[in-house]
Amino acid sequence: MKQALVEITQRIQERSAATRRPYLARIDQLAQRERGADRFSPANVAHAFAGMPQHDKIRIVVERATNIGIVTAYNDMLSAHQPYESFPAVIKDEAHRHAATAQVAGGVPAMCDGVTQGLPGMELSLFSRDTIALGTAVALTHDVFDAALLLGICDKIVPGLLIGALHFGHIPCVFVPGGPMSTGLSNSEKARVRELAAQGQVGRPQLLEAEQKAYHGPGTCTFYGTANSNQMLLEAMGLHVPGAAFVHPHLQLREELTREAVRTALSITRAKRFTPIGRLVDERAIVNAMVALLATGGSTNHLIHWVAVARSAGILIDWTDFSDLSHVVPLLARVYPNGQADVNQFQDAGGPGFVLRELMDSGLLHTDVMTVDERGMRAYAELPHLEGNRLVWQRLPAESGDRSIVRKASEPFSPSGGLRLLTGNLGRSVIKVSSVPEDRHIIEAPARVFEDQESLQQAFKAGELDRDFVAVVRFQGPRANGMPELHKLTPPLAVLQGKGFKVALVTDGRMSGASGKVPAAIHVSPEALAGGALGKVRDGDVIRLDADAGTLNALVDPAEWAAREVATLSPERAEINNHGLGRELFAGMRRNVVTAEEGACSWL
Incomplete structure (x- = not known):
């Protein structure tokens, strides 16, 4: 071993x-302990098995099945x-x-x-x-x-x-x-149609047709x-x-x-x-x-x-x-x-x-x-x-059925696994590098700060993001709004990367298993609502994400960085996060949840 x-x-x-x-x-x-049927009082036993067929009751209680x-x-x-x-x-x-x-x-x-x-x-x-x-x-x-x-x-x-x-x-x-x-429509073709839709090159009917062929x-x-x-x-x-x-x-x-x-x-x-x-x-x-x-x-x-x-x-x-x-x-x-x-x-x-x-x-x-x-x-x-x-x-056969999909340990796709820990003055986060092109493992660009994914999508549609930048999407952690997955950001960011711009995502939210070819530092902890350093980032700050070195930093003078106040969530956004479609019922979980690295548990 x-x-x-x-x-x-x-x-x-x-x-x-x-x-x-x-x-x-x-x-x-x-x-x-003894079995439940032997340990329980007759009333408990009767309730436990009242809905079962008679022969099952006999099996459990008499035959001790x-x-x-x-x-x-x-x-x-x-x-x-x-x-x-x-x-x-x-x-x-x-x-x-x-x-x-x-x-x-x-x-x-x-x-x-x-x-x-x-x-x-x-x-x-x-x-x-x-x-x-x-x-x-x-x-x-x-x-x-x-x-x-x-x-x-x-x-x-x-x-x-x-x-x-x-x-x-x-x-x-x-x-x-x-x-x-x-297998339906290939995942790569589905992603292609999504990117075309993000650019307005195909409409809702074509996008719906592709999605229904993929999930069928x-x-x-x-x-x-x-x-x-x-x-x-x-x-x-x-x-x-x-x-x-x-x-x-x-x-x-x-x-x-x-x-x-x-x-x-x-x-x-x-x-x-x-x-x-x-x-x-x-x-x-x-x-x-x-x-x-x-x-x-x-x-x-x-x-x-x-x-x-x-x-x-x-x-x-x-x-x-x-x-x-x-x-x-x-x-x-x-x-x-x-x-x-x-x-x-x-x-x-x-x-x-x-x-x-x-x-x-x-x-x-x-x-x-x-x-x-x-x-x-x-x-x-x-x-x-x-x-x-x-x-x-x-x-199983000794050899792979398709070396483009699965390989022996003696000839891996990469000598190391697909995940990296990132640390630095922005906190601790993780990145899935297995699907990110090697020339995108290091991104250094000015920050564009958003407090929700809708704002980023609006900026994309308005043509404001046709440049190198790092999208900082904060107040997406478990305490803020339950830490949603931000998949809707993948198509616009992928489009911008496809145009040749250097782009990356830094967030205290999640991207999950569907995170794709755009470098994304996710689960940033502590989250912004808990006083995390993402709350210090301002538009124009240069952010360096280095997946090879395992670092994530805002390249800001240390004295200035230490003196900066942490931004707070706007009352309007807090109101949205706390109400509607059952979100009120999960307020206790948001208050009690521990950090993402501790498992985002609400029961500890």
């Missing part, structure tokens, strides 16, 4: 000792989650085949960021993660489940489910994905954003049935993988090989997830979400850990926006299994971790398929 991986893991273990130890003690104590709780993020607003409508029936049927039972313990909200991009609803998006965690806790707090299956895929949903599940760390848990939609049916969106990064990370942590991530929703193989998730959950209950999720998700598993993220150029959202996930298991990580890992983890995949391929092409070229095998063989993953599959981490380097009606796994 690479020495750097060992050392980073060890320092995380040492840093986390004071929080991890009591966490494990708590879950061990809970795991030693295993009872699986299903926590589902089903709705048909999200294309990725629409297929979950039929999953509970399949899960219950498979449980019955093994003399067990299953109940839908609860549903959690699941919003589509694609619907809310650039709209007020996006200001609820980040906090929906903690709301989902709360919903997971409400579902599992019925406390009658011997194991849990967690049904979720998309951006905030998987982290929320995982945070919630880790607060019930004494329960074995398996995540059940649904798979991507089939059930399943996860096919670009490698946060949703599909979630699936990669769950494979690397051993929380899926091996190879389940990117199998299409309506294939027979998908149903068999869902049934296998039931069988897997049953195999890790107390009577067999009891491995609760709080034990499985240890420091090594968290590091494996971080490595997988870096090796695939995954979503920058996970520099927030996985910090929160780790905290839920008593583990403390920060952006320095990501940055140090990035220096030793090679980039092995190029999937849009980190390349031209979509996730279906990634899967056909070798997919998560190929990447994980290469990382393991290179000493860049912990292979001695527990996984939901009893075969361990090596099982995640195999590909599931059907032989008749039987689910089996086979080894």
Whole structure:
């Protein structure tokens, strides 16, 4: 194993000792209790199972059968989650085949960021993660489940489910994905039409036609954003049935993988090989997830979400850990926006299994971790398929199916991962460099300051931005307005970069897994509303973003910089941020949230 991986893991273990130890003690104590049906009073038992068929009641109460709780993020607003409508029936049927039972313990909200991009609803998006965690806790707090299956895929949903599940760390848990939609309009063509629309060269009908060809049916969106990064990370942590991530929703193989998730959950209950999720998700598993993220150029959202996930298991990580890992983890995949391929092409070229095998063989993953599959981490380097009606796994070919999409560790796209930590007098931030051209890794230009993304778009349409500049978009952090993703800024900035101007974005907001070829220093912490240095920037200040050196600075005389007052959010903008479309209900989360680098948690 690479020495750097060992050392980073060890320092995380040492840093986390004071929080991890009591966490494990708590879950061990809970795991030693009697089953819920045996521990509860008759009235509690009657309420818990009143809605079940009589034979299931007998199984649970008399025969003491295993009872699986299903926590589902089903709705048909999200294309990725629409297929979950039929999953509970399949899960219950498979449980019955093994003399067990299953109940839908609860549903959690699941919003589509694609619907809310650039709209007020996006200001609820980040906090929906903690709301989902709360919903997971409400579902599992019925406390009658011997194991849990967690049904979720998309951006905030998987982290929320995982945070919630880790607060019930004494329960074995398996995540059940649904798979991507089939390939439609290519992601690169979709981006091209968006840029044309930003320039007014195509109208709304042409843009709508392109978008509907790209997002056209059930399943996860096919670009490698946060949703599909979630699936990669769950494979690397051993929380899926091996190879389940990117199998299409309506294939027979998908149903068999869902049934296998039931069988897997049953195999890790107390009577067999009891491995609760709080034990499985240890420091090594968290590091494996971080490595997988870096090796695939995954979503920058996970520099927030996985910090929160780790905290839920008593583990403390920060952006320095990501940055140090990035220096030793090679980039092995190029999937849009980190390349031209979509996730279906990634899967056909070798997919998560190929990447994980290469990382393991290179000493860049912990292979001695527990996984939901009893075969361990090596099982995640195999590909599931059907032989008749039987689910089996086979080894992946030694060579990549397409070297333009996925490569061996001996011939990576880059010797280092796709993320960088930036530090300087503007604070700490991160940048996704895997999709940024090398000649754009360093940008030095005057600042143009905005307090919302609408103002930047208006300036672009007015022709005010046809020059070299660094767009500073502040008051977009978690305390200010829930830290929305700023995807609507990508087309105009990409257009300006395409014209030959040197442009960059610096913001305390997010860009997520869809951040593209424009250099973007994001998640700047402390955020402007918390007195962060972004509040000191003035129009015309020269900003230097150096992704190679890992620095982000305003090139202002130090004495003048120290004396400058921090700008405050205008009352008009504050009023907008605090009201309308449910934003009032999240005021408590905005007040209590910690910094992005601490996971933007509202529950600490």
